[in-house]
Amino acid sequence: MSEGGASAKTVESAVPARMDRLPWSGWHWLVIAALGITWILDGLEVTIVGNIAAVLTDPASGLGLTEGQVGLAGGIYIAGACTGALFFSYLTDRYGRKRLFLITLAIYLLFTVATAFSWNFWSFAVFRFLAGTGIGGEYSAIYSAIDELIPARVRGQVALAISGSYWGGAAVGSLLSVALLSEVFVSQFYGWRLAFGLGAVLGLCVLLIRRYIPESPRWLATHGRNEEAERVASDIEERVKREKGLRELPPIDEDEKITIEQRESIGFGPILRAMFLMYPKRTVLGLVLMGTQAFLYNAVLFTYGLILSGYYGVPGGNVGYYLAAFAIGNLCGPLLLGRLFDRVGRVPMISGCYVASGGVLALSAFLFHQRLLDATTLTALWTLMFFFASSAASAAYLTVSEVFPMEIRAMAIALFYAIATGLGGVTGPIIFGQLIGTGDRSNLLVGFILAGALMLVAAVFEMFLGVRAERRSLESVATPLTAIKEQTGSA
Numbered sequence: 001m002s003e004g005g006a007s008a009k010t011v012e013s014a015v016p017a018r019m020d021r022l023p024w025s026g027w028h029w030l031v032i033a034a035l036g037i038t039w040i041l042d043g044l045e046v047t048i049v050g051n052i053a054a055v056l057t058d059p060a061s062g063l064g065l066t067e068g069q070v071g072l073a074g075g076i077y078i079a080g081a082c083t084g085a086l087f088f089s090y091l092t093d094r095y096g097r098k099r100l101f102l103i104t105l106a107i108y109l110l111f112t113v114a115t116a117f118s119w120n121f122w123s124f125a126v127f128r129f130l131a132g133t134g135i136g137g138e139y140s141a142i143y144s145a146i147d148e149l150i151p152a153r154v155r156g157q158v159a160l161a162i163s164g165s166y167w168g169g170a171a172v173g174s175l176l177s178v179a180l181l182s183e184v185f186v187s188q189f190y191g192w193r194l195a196f197g198l199g200a201v202l203g204l205c206v207l208l209i210r211r212y213i214p215e216s217p218r219w220l221a222t223h224g225r226n227e228e229a230e231r232v233a234s235d236i237e238e239r240v241k242r243e244k245g246l247r248e249l250p251p252i253d254e255d256e257k258i259t260i261e262q263r264e265s266i267g268f269g270p271i272l273r274a275m276f277l278m279y280p281k282r283t284v285l286g287l288v289l290m291g292t293q294a295f296l297y298n299a300v301l302f303t304y305g306l307i308l309s310g311y312y313g314v315p316g317g318n319v320g321y322y323l324a325a326f327a328i329g330n331l332c333g334p335l336l337l338g339r340l341f342d343r344v345g346r347v348p349m350i351s352g353c354y355v356a357s358g359g360v361l362a363l364s365a366f367l368f369h370q371r372l373l374d375a376t377t378l379t380a381l382w383t384l385m386f387f388f389a390s391s392a393a394s395a396a397y398l399t400v401s402e403v404f405p406m407e408i409r410a411m412a413i414a415l416f417y418a419i420a421t422g423l424g425g426v427t428g429p430i431i432f433g434q435l436i437g438t439g440d441r442s443n444l445l446v447g448f449i450l451a452g453a454l455m456l457v458a459a460v461f462e463m464f465l466g467v468r469a470e471r472r473s474l475e476s477v478a479t480p481l482t483a484i485k486e487q488t489g490s491a
Helices: 015-020 026-056 069-094 097-115 121-149 152-162 166-181 189-211 219-220 227-244 270-277 280-301 302-314 316-343 345-369 375-402 404-423 427-438 443-465
Strands: 009-013 258-262
Touching: 009 227, 015 219, 015 227, 015 316, 026 069, 026 097, 026 121, 026 166, 026 189, 026 302, 026 316, 069 121, 069 280, 069 302, 069 404, 069 427, 097 121, 097 189, 097 270, 121 152, 121 219, 121 375, 121 404, 152 166, 152 316, 152 375, 166 189, 166 227, 166 316, 189 258, 189 345, 219 227, 270 280, 270 404, 280 345, 280 375, 280 427, 280 443, 302 316, 302 375, 302 427, 316 345, 316 375, 345 375, 345 443, 375 443, 404 427, 427 443
Parallel strands: none
Antiparallel strands: 009 258
């Protein structure tokens, strides 16, 4: 019996090789549009909260939160995302990627709308937590599906571009909040509420697109539905051939077929064994990469509005202009550097981006402490920092999604996201919210230096433990568990 409670059997499948040989087509663009929207929505959510942070501390908003409560609410949202990632990853493994797409997105939509009707701190925090569970649930299902549907030769740049689309949402959220918080069109009491409502409208449109995305053939093959997996793969191949005007696709060699253990579900036991016994070095690397970038991002983005208003006197309604610059830097990083992660390689690019972002943040911390920066120059420096940090963060997600066996991918992603983001993402906003509340630049200097140093530490870990996964199939990067049982080494 398998740990999931059902008898396990093995089948020989060519589905992974068939998916990797496909030429790029309009069908792949559909996958990106339907699934990549999650990052746009998350970027919209996080940036709106960062932009309206100062407004939420104004009693005229209807909430009148303290700076510490704003930071705490940011941490609570991340805690919700961690919880959702763990809970829904199990359901994703058991019931499939596609079914959970609609469920997790519906949860996000429901509680994002509910957030707009918050009446005090606790209602705001609870609704943010529940909206976060929906976003967290999306992560494991969608990262798994994207990795399993995108050809290996371009997996790196596509994954980085999709992660970078987060900042398309951030740009929209920044400009949207400027308009809605200006009080020209609507009062502060209603402006921030409309910002959340419009984000939900965007998510609602995505439900219509996702109907056209099939279940992952790789998932079907591992869950006792090999005939359906072959049929779905054939349907995808036929569509791609029609779009590209091809009569035939390159043949599959016999040695490209793999043996797959089919299970109805997989518990946390096999995942923990794979992480800590089979691949301990990859586990340490994933935790470090994910945790350090989560600390930096959530610490800065959830509290930058407070820095601008508290230290530079920037009105709350104008914060969006500054964060829009951040969004541009973050969006351009993965788009411009993404190809290099497949061509130059994962290890040099990941470590280089972590070093660059940590170094720029440390420099800006010193200049901020010495009062040598105004709001514009601080934003310019951090835009440069985020150009590299965005690629580093996207590559961290890519790393944990591609270096573990196919059978446990979704739940492994969820565990890494929950543990690392719980440590870095929850503590960052809370710590920085308290530091900003003191009004002391020396305290903030320590916080910034800490965040920058953590990024440099992550670069060292990547240099020594990084996996060279560029242009390799998922199955060659991490052999399926059935084959691993015959090996004795770990990586």
